[in-house]
Amino acid sequence: MRIRFSRLPSIALCLLPLALLASAARAVVGASNDGAGFGEKIVMVLKGDKSRAGFCSGVVVRQNVVLTAAHCVGDAAHTMIHFRAPDGAPVLSPVHRLAVHPAYRANAIRTRERSVDLALVELAEDLPSDFQPATLATASEAAPGQSFRVAGYGLTREGDAHSAGQLRIADLTLRAPVSDILLWLEDPSHAGTGACTGDSGGPIFEADGRTVAGIIDWTGGMPPNKCGALTQGAKIGPQKGWIDSVLETWQGR
Incomplete structure (x- = not known):
């Protein structure tokens, strides 16, 4: 079941500083522009447990599926999708299941192994209709x-x-x-x-x-x-x- 909040939930606020330790790709710095026009395709991916937490981005590929990086997800119970409802309210959506690419190697940067850092995340419910799957x-x-x-x-x-x-x-x-x-x-x-x-x-x-x-x-x-x-x-x-x-x-x- 989705959880709606009148303001950004405390779990998401807590994830932001901890994410500095948890994400491999450190939003866009430098001469970036507002992402207006892309918001209907992109969501936030939250991952956390009792010891670590982090956040990433993800792209909608089906009304209930998000494509992201494999290092951005834990198991389904510790991964959530965050987005804004049409009225602007923050929403946390639970994950039903996920699939990590079989060629993903978590330590690839250190070991210099060949790795495919991709994961698919299926939500428990469809995203609102204003989200449009990307090509x-x-x-x-x-x-x-x-x-x-x-x-x-x-x-x-x-x-x-x-x-x-x-x-x-x-x-x-x-x-x-x-x-x-x-x-x-x-x-x-x-x-x-x-x-x-x-x-x-x-x-x-x-x-x-x-x-x-x-x-x-x-x-x-x-x-x-x-x-x-x-x-x-x-x-x-x-x-x-x-x-x-x-x-x-x-x-x-």
């Missing part, structure tokens, strides 16, 4: 210099938890080398724009702003910063078969 890319080809648009609810000022919670977008370009499963994006002006804490799980749109080419899963910055230099995402095209398979299985149950 997922089927192709995976991309060339250095190609433009992409990232979106998320994360920090707009690195280290400031109070700067999170507003949907922001930014335009980045693909940098070399080109990977078969990852997108490596950078600010073309090298002015420090990129994803940050809370943007993990958020969509990487193609330049048209309609087709999701990737899911944000990690960021890097120029020391001492941890954001703004490199935004990494898992490519959707090579994983479209897995996504479709899970969705088909869920639809049949």
Whole structure:
């Protein structure tokens, strides 16, 4: 059952500062723009237990399914979806079940293993009708210099938890080398724009702003910063078969 609040629930407020420790991708910092026009496709993903808590972003792919990063979810009992109702009230929606990509490796950054950081989250109830599922890319080809648009609810000022919670977008370009499963994006002006804490799980749109080419899963910055230099995402095209398979299985149950 969904839980509606007259103001942002305390659980979400508690998650914001703790998320600085829990998210791999640290909202968009630098020259980002308001995400108006994208809110009907993007939600927040909350994860927490007695010892750790964090928040991410996620993109709607069905009226009751969200695609996000695998490191953004726990088990179904400790994962919730946060969004605003049509009247603006904050809502927490419980999760029915989730699926983590079989090639996901939680320690991949440390061990340098090949990993696909994706997860699908099925809600217990459909999202409101004003949410519209995004179109997922089927192709995976991309060339250095190609433009992409990232979106998320994360920090707009690195280290400031109070700067999170507003949907922001930014335009980045693909940098070399080109990977078969990852997108490596950078600010073309090298002015420090990129994803940050809370943007993990958020969509990487193609330049048209309609087709999701990737899911944000990690960021890097120029020391001492941890954001703004490199935004990494898992490519959707090579994983479209897995996504479709899970969705088909869920639809049949």
